[in-house]
Structure formats: structure tokens, C-alpha cells
Amino acid sequence: MIHQYKSNGYNIVLDVNSGSVHVVDDIVYDIIPLFQENTREEIADKLADRYDINEINEACDEIQALKDDEVLFTEDIYEPCIEQFAERKAQENVVKAMCLHIAHDCNLACKYCFAEEGEYHGRRALMSAEVGKKALDFLVANSGHRRNLEVDFFGGEPLMNFEVVKEIVAYGRELEKTHDKKFRFTMTTNGVLLNDEVLDFVNKECGNLVLSVDGRKEVHDKMRPFRNGAGSYDMIMPKFEKAAESRNQTNYYVRGTFTHNNLDFSKDVLDLADRGFKQISVEPVVADDTEDYALRPEDLPQIYEEYDKLAVEMIKREKEGRGFNFFHYMIDLEGGPCVYKRLSGCGCGTEYLAVTPWGDFYPCHQFVGHEEYIMGNVFEGIKTPQIREQFNHCNVYTKDKCKDCFCKFFCSGGCSANAYNFNGDINEPYDIACKLEQKRVECAIMIKCALAE
Amino acid sequence: MKHIKTLNTRNLKESAKKGGCGECQTSCQSACKTSCTVGNQSCENK
Structure with missing residues (x-):
């Protein structure tokens, strides 16, 4: 092809x-x-x-x-291999990454939140240290020979339950001593509760830090207000600038969302870059068609233009020695993943699980709240292996839309949660996301061509 | 070549021979959380 x-x-x-x-x-x-x-x-x-x-x-x-x-x-010689690979994976049933929902509660009221202001269609709740420790025990016990284990503190706003985060990390470090494992922790935060104590802890213990900010102040404040309606930008931005510098501008992301309200999002990316951030991710909102901020098919031409503009500007800045990383344009042509990883996807529901504050397992953070996808819990383990089986056998060859798509080895079939939320079927990718991914891959490859000159 | 310039890339076919160790990052752990981008990750076993 x-x-x-x-x-x-x-x-x-x-x-x-x-x-x-x-x-x-x-x-x-x-x-x-x-x-x-x-x-x-x-x-x-x-x-x-x-x-x-x-x-x-x-x-x-x-x-x-x-x-x-x-x-x-x-x-294409891979199709027969992928079934063997899926079978091998199914026999091993290795879990190597977890998203811990430390807090189903939030101190902001972001309008596009898929967690519905932290509550995920359910109740406000904080994870106990007991549930968190059980989750790590499960991960160690089910990770087979994989040494690197990833644990993400997510929410809601995880810093609303910071003491428990500290306990879980300390427990993880103890487990590393008695098992041949290495935990890589990631903290995601909206910045409201970020302070020097938290930053010292995160810089010591977390290999990655994700800082949520949408770009320009007016864009950010419109979508990321406090519950009383006031914008959060002025409070969080100085803290984020300090956090990024304290990590030497590596191993973190400022991570934003663009919506129908800021289709000129290249300006938001560049605003973050102009503030000195070097690791930037600004991503399309995933929202129900009925929301006024949702992306629509007719927005696509403008979004494509923005991606083109951004790519050209990034090449210029890179050549001038003031480049930055844009997460969706990062593409590793020489050292990227093997074909098995590319075909089998993100690991949702197989090697990656989300854990709710009360200990239920879901295939990933975006499935949380869809109770038909509860896979088990930290106390009893996997209770519905048939859900895992569904995901084990979900890959680019089981999706009709992917078969003739040039992007299949880059997106690995797209996000299962998006497919489920928009089309009711994890094998039926979400169309707008596919079109945007295709555009981004084209831009990312073009940047490589330009910088190879 | 006069008409074609080829970029250095990892040959996917070769990666099929010894790939699949599973040590690489899970994609949503990095930043995305709402999309699936696997091609931007690095192999941990090269």
C-alpha cells in the first residue's frame, strides 16, 4: 500500500x-x-x-x-502474525500499566470534561490508600516478566487526595525492592493545588508530569473555570512555568484541549511555546455532537489548515534553534515501536486498566462509568475475562475502516473508547478522530522530511 | 539516487522478527488520554 x-x-x-x-x-x-x-x-x-x-x-x-x-x-505480511500475537497475549494476560483514579472530585468545572467535573457519571469519591496499594499488588502479580510498570495518578484532580498518592508511591518503592520491577509514576494536575511541597515530591518520584492548560488565557478561562465561574489561568500559569523549568523542560507536558470555540488552536500552541514550554500537547476535544463546543465535520478544513500552519512554524523555529515538541507531531521513524505494538493498539482492556476510587477495574479511564465494562476489582481480580478477550482480539485487521487506511501503523486502530462512545462498537473507529490523525501523521512526516534536508 | 531521497526508517518487516517484548510505554500514559497515538513512541528494546 x-x-x-x-x-x-x-x-x-x-x-x-x-x-x-x-x-x-x-x-x-x-x-x-x-x-x-x-x-x-x-x-x-x-x-x-x-x-x-x-x-x-x-x-x-x-x-x-x-x-x-x-x-x-x-x-502486508502481518495479518497472520497478529492472530498468533493476540493468542500469545491472551495466554500471558500481562498487565503493565494502570490509571489510578485517585479522586473522583475536582476543584475546577471544565466544560468539556469527559469525567463530568470529576464524577464520571457517578458519585464523588476519593481512593483510599488500601485500594491504591491493592492495585499495585495486582499490577506486580500480573505483570509477568515485564519490568517497567506504569502508574498514572488521574482524576478528577488527583492532588485533592495527595496524602494517599504519597502513601501509594512509598508502597510502590517498597515493592520494587522485593520484586524485580520498576514503577514509573505520572501525575496529572490542573495546577490549583500545585505548590512547592507537591513539586518537590513530583520531581523526585514522577517520571512524567501532565499539566492541564489550554493555551491563551481567554481560551483557557472560557473552558476551565472554577465552580464559581472565575477563570483559573492566572492562578495556574506561574506554577506551570516554574514546574516546567524545575524539570529542565523535559519529562512533562503542558496538555490542552481545543474545541469548536478555538479552531485557531495553532495560536494556543504557539502561545504556550512563547511562554517557554518545550513539551506541548494540545488535542481535539472529544464531545457529544449536541455540545456547542464539539468539533463538527465542517470544521475539518480549518483544523487541517491550522495543523499545516503549526507544522511550518515548528520547522522554522527548529531551524532557528528554538524548537519545541508537539506531542501529536512526535513520530519516531527510526526507533519507533515494533509492528506488533503498532497493530495491537494502546493496550486498553488488556495490558492497561483503569481503577476507580473504590477499586473497580475498567478497560481505560474513558470507559469509567460505563458499568457494562467493569472487568473486576482490586480485591478479587479479573471477574469478566470475556471483556479482556474482546480487547485482545481488537486490532487494525478487525476494523473494516482500518484495512485500507495508510495511518493504521501509526494510530494502531484508534481509540477504543472513542469508537465505543460514538459508534457503540470498539471495532468501529470515530470518523473525525481518524481524519485528524491522518492529517497529523502527514504533517509529522513532512516535518521529518524538511528537517532531513 | 537522482529522483528519490529515502529517509532512514525502521523497517517494520524486520521488527516483526523479534518484536513484541511489551516493555514499551502504554500510549495513554504519556499525555494523550483522548486519542490513540502509538507511532510516536520509542521501542525500549532496540
Whole structure:
């Protein structure tokens, strides 16, 4: 499968099945769609009015050489492997990552919150240290030979239950001594309760810190107010600037959401970059169509334009020595994941579980509150293995929409929770998310081409 | 080559031979939480 496109003056050819990326001139770009189905004479005939015959022959030789090297027109040989891989995974049933819902409560009232201001369609609750410790015990006991275990403190607002976070981390460090495991903790926070004590703790214990901020002050304050309606920007921004600097501008993200209300979101990304942040993620809102801030199909052209603008500006800044990372444009062409990881997805419901404050397991944080997806709990373990089975056998080959999509090895079939929330089926990806992911992958590859010059 | 410049990429076919160790990060642990982006992660076993 080939995906070819023009972006920022580059002719880009992606050989989907090998993952190879080629930057080509116009003649090669025009020959590639004809190459497999036509003889050289036919190709020459079709392009004779535009190119010299010797040039056509030379370009065809180069295309053939890449094909012989298996970096162009490569066949998909993975489909049989993925079933074996799924079976192997099903037998091992390894869990290696957990999202702990430390607090189903929040001190902000963000309008787009999928957790419904922290409560996840349920009641306000804080996780006890007992539930948190049991969750870590479960993780250690079910992680097989995997050494690196990831635990994410999430909410609601996790700092509303900071003492329990500290207890859980201390317990995790004890477990590391008696088991050959290494915990990587991530803290997510809206910043309201962030202070020096918390920052010292997080910098010592958490490998990653996610700071929620949407970009420009007016954009942020509109969507992320306190419960009394006042904006939260002025309170959190100085703390976030300090936190990012205290981590030497690495191992953290400022993480925002853009909505229908700020379709010019490249300005929000650049506003964060201008404030000195180097690790930035600003992502499309996921919201029911009935919400006035939800993204609509007719917003797509403007969003595409914003992604293009952002990509061009990032190249410029990188070349000037003041570049920054944008999470959705990070793409590791040389050291990226193996094909198994790419085909089998994020691990939701298999190697990744979310834990509610009272200890229930869900496939991931976005399923929490959909009780038909409760998989068990920290006290009794997995009670409904059939849910895990569903996710074990959910991959790009079980999704009709993914089969012919060039993006399948980058998004690995998309977000199961989005698929379920919008289409009622984890095998039916959410269309707008797919279109945005396709655009971002095109931009990310283009940036690599530009910086390789 | 005169007409084509190829970027250095990891060959996915080669990765099928010894991949699947599972030590890599789970994608939603990094920042996203609302989308699935696997291609931006790094292999822990290269």
C-alpha cells in the first residue's frame, strides 16, 4: 500500500507496509500511481507530453530498485502474525500499566470534561490508600516478566487526595525492592493545588508530569473555570512555568484541549511555546455532537489548515534553534515501536486498566462509568475475562475502516473508547478522530522530511 | 539516487522478527488520554 501526498512543497511517498518514507521529484510522483499496473511503454506513453523519455526510464529504474529492496510496494505480511500475537497475549494476560483514579472530585468545572467535573457519571469519591496499594499488588502479580510498570495518578484532580498518592508511591518503592520491577509514576494536575511541597515530591518520584492548560488565557478561562465561574489561568500559569523549568523542560507536558470555540488552536500552541514550554500537547476535544463546543465535520478544513500552519512554524523555529515538541507531531521513524505494538493498539482492556476510587477495574479511564465494562476489582481480580478477550482480539485487521487506511501503523486502530462512545462498537473507529490523525501523521512526516534536508 | 531521497526508517518487516517484548510505554500514559497515538513512541528494546 502506498500513500502519496504533497505538503509544504514536498512530494512525499509513504510505503505503508515497510514504514519507509521517500521524498521524490514530480516525475517519480506521477509515475508511482501507474507503476504497478502498467508496462514501461504504457507509462512513457501516458507521461510523454510532460516528461522526457530518458528521464521517465531513469525514474522507473529508481522506483524498481526501491521495490527490489522492499521499501516500496511492500506486501502486508502481518495479518497472520497478529492472530498468533493476540493468542500469545491472551495466554500471558500481562498487565503493565494502570490509571489510578485517585479522586473522583475536582476543584475546577471544565466544560468539556469527559469525567463530568470529576464524577464520571457517578458519585464523588476519593481512593483510599488500601485500594491504591491493592492495585499495585495486582499490577506486580500480573505483570509477568515485564519490568517497567506504569502508574498514572488521574482524576478528577488527583492532588485533592495527595496524602494517599504519597502513601501509594512509598508502597510502590517498597515493592520494587522485593520484586524485580520498576514503577514509573505520572501525575496529572490542573495546577490549583500545585505548590512547592507537591513539586518537590513530583520531581523526585514522577517520571512524567501532565499539566492541564489550554493555551491563551481567554481560551483557557472560557473552558476551565472554577465552580464559581472565575477563570483559573492566572492562578495556574506561574506554577506551570516554574514546574516546567524545575524539570529542565523535559519529562512533562503542558496538555490542552481545543474545541469548536478555538479552531485557531495553532495560536494556543504557539502561545504556550512563547511562554517557554518545550513539551506541548494540545488535542481535539472529544464531545457529544449536541455540545456547542464539539468539533463538527465542517470544521475539518480549518483544523487541517491550522495543523499545516503549526507544522511550518515548528520547522522554522527548529531551524532557528528554538524548537519545541508537539506531542501529536512526535513520530519516531527510526526507533519507533515494533509492528506488533503498532497493530495491537494502546493496550486498553488488556495490558492497561483503569481503577476507580473504590477499586473497580475498567478497560481505560474513558470507559469509567460505563458499568457494562467493569472487568473486576482490586480485591478479587479479573471477574469478566470475556471483556479482556474482546480487547485482545481488537486490532487494525478487525476494523473494516482500518484495512485500507495508510495511518493504521501509526494510530494502531484508534481509540477504543472513542469508537465505543460514538459508534457503540470498539471495532468501529470515530470518523473525525481518524481524519485528524491522518492529517497529523502527514504533517509529522513532512516535518521529518524538511528537517532531513 | 537522482529522483528519490529515502529517509532512514525502521523497517517494520524486520521488527516483526523479534518484536513484541511489551516493555514499551502504554500510549495513554504519556499525555494523550483522548486519542490513540502509538507511532510516536520509542521501542525500549532496540
